[in-house]
Amino acid sequence: MTEEDESRWVELAGQGDAEAVAWLYRRYAPAVYRYLYYRLGDIDAAEEMTSEVFLRALEALPRYQERGRPFLAWLYRIAGARARDYHRRHRRHVQTTFPQAMSSLSPSPEEMAEAHLTAGELQRALAHLTPLQQQVIVLRFVEGLSCSKVAQVMGRSEGAVRVLQYRALEALRRLLAEAGSGKEGEQ
Amino acid sequence: MGIRKKAELLAEYLEGGRPGRPEEMAELFPLLELARALEAVPRPEMRPETLAAGLVRTQERLAVRQVKPCRRAWRIAWALAAFLLALVLGTAGLALAAEGSLPGEPLYPIKRGSERFRLALATSPETRSALLLSFAERRLNEVAAVCSPAGCPDDLLADLGNQTEEATDEIERLSEETQTEFLERLVDLTARQQGVLQALLEQVPRAARPGLERALERSRQGQERARQKLERRGPQSHPERPSDRPGVGPKHTPGPKHTPGPAKP
Numbered sequence: 219m220t221e222e223d224e225s226r227w228v229e230l231a232g233q234g235d236a237e238a239v240a241w242l243y244r245r246y247a248p249a250v251y252r253y254l255y256y257r258l259g260d261i262d263a264a265e266e267m268t269s270e271v272f273l274r275a276l277e278a279l280p281r282y283q284e285r286g287r288p289f290l291a292w293l294y295r296i297a298g299a300r301a302r303d304y305h306r307r308h309r310r311h312v313q314t315t316f317p318q319a320m321s322s323l324s325p326s327p328e329e330m331a332e333a334h335l336t337a338g339e340l341q342r343a344l345a346h347l348t349p350l351q352q353q354v355i356v357l358r359f360v361e362g363l364s365c366s367k368v369a370q371v372m373g374r375s376e377g378a379v380r381v382l383q384y385r386a387l388e389a390l391r392r393l394l395a396e397a398g399s400g401k402e403g404e405q
Numbered sequence: 406m407g408i409r410k411k412a413e414l415l416a417e418y419l420e421g422g423r424p425g426r427p428e429e430m431a432e433l434f435p436l437l438e439l440a441r442a443l444e445a446v447p448r449p450e451m452r453p454e455t456l457a458a459g460l461v462r463t464q465e466r467l468a469v470r471q472v473k474p475c476r477r478a479w480r481i482a483w484a485l486a487a488f489l490l491a492l493v494l495g496t497a498g499l500a501l502a503a504e505g506s507l508p509g510e511p512l513y514p515i516k517r518g519s520e521r522f523r524l525a526l527a528t529s530p531e532t533r534s535a536l537l538l539s540f541a542e543r544r545l546n547e548v549a550a551v552c553s554p555a556g557c558p559d560d561l562l563a564d565l566g567n568q569t570e571e572a573t574d575e576i577e578r579l580s581e582e583t584q585t586e587f588l589e590r591l592v593d594l595t596a597r598q599q600g601v602l603q604a605l606l607e608q609v610p611r612a613a614r615p616g617l618e619r620a621l622e623r624s625r626q627g628q629e630r631a632r633q634k635l636e637r638r639g640p641q642s643h644p645e646r647p648s649d650r651p652g653v654g655p656k657h658t659p660g661p662k663h664t665p666g667p668a669k670p
Binding site: 234239240242243244247248251252255265268269272273284288291337340355358359360362364365377381383384385386387389391393394 | 406408409411413415416419435436439440445446447448449451455456459460462463464468469477513638
């Protein structure tokens, strides 16, 4: 699909075309849902908020068109803001201990590579990172976007995204190392 | 190696654009492995029924929100229209009810306010003159209704004189073609004023006379001004007198409440 195709669907959706709204929803809702799942850590809330994000995006389409950014970037932007609101409202207590599978990840690279993280475990680990670090990890390694695409989504330079990526991985590695050594201490 | 350099190298390794170098790999290897572990995490997917339900919910909410502002706008417009209508009807009703009020009654200030409003709306000098004459006529009727042998409020008499003078001033500003008719009406009005005031003057106690005498004098002066203007113009300047036309002739003003009796000392 070319950018022109997407622009056409977006334009039609802005005019209230139900088919265009459905097309955009089917194409982008799964990515928005995954992103929100990792940011919120709640399946129901992520599902509910996914449609809320679309609703806001479709209502604000004129503003999006003026800025000329990719539609997915627009959706991630809205989702990010909604996730921040959600955390502010719920003041969610961050889990301080990792689940068993996460704790089994030792600093050893071989063991780290062999460990099989589940989505829930990754989500709990991400909760210890800053919102920007969470965003870069999800977009880069869960969604598989390139650094340049992530830069577009986050509205930052590619260099800034690379530094963010490095810091996020480093922070996650340290967390896992602490969790691993804590487990060893318990044994 | 600075953090920016490490970040650049890590990004290049991750995107497969750089051949591995042992010294760099030793430092970045844990992060590369962690990144590989993250990429292997199963992606949480929306169930198809959840996706479909979400789409329906989005479209429903979108439809509701598109309709809502329209309904809200109509509601506001209706409320505003109803308020304005109530305001206009209420004001008009009140002004109508106040028309027959007399000085000292609660609605009288509304009657005077309504007169000022009508005067402010009048744009042509002819309309203003006609209005001022009719208001002076009202003041005369009010004097006839309120005053009695016991006395007459000074402010009411002052209002009568002021209103008559105001009408005279306005008439004098008119063009010669239209002035004659109004001057004749003014002469007629002042004559009736003097009749009512004279009758009252003969009934009221001595203490109440000065106010009436002043009002009488002002009325005579107004009449004199009007007569002089008419005389200067001569009979040919007004071939048709207002009294010759149906409905424009001299009016009859009811006399004061009590028939004038013998003058009191």
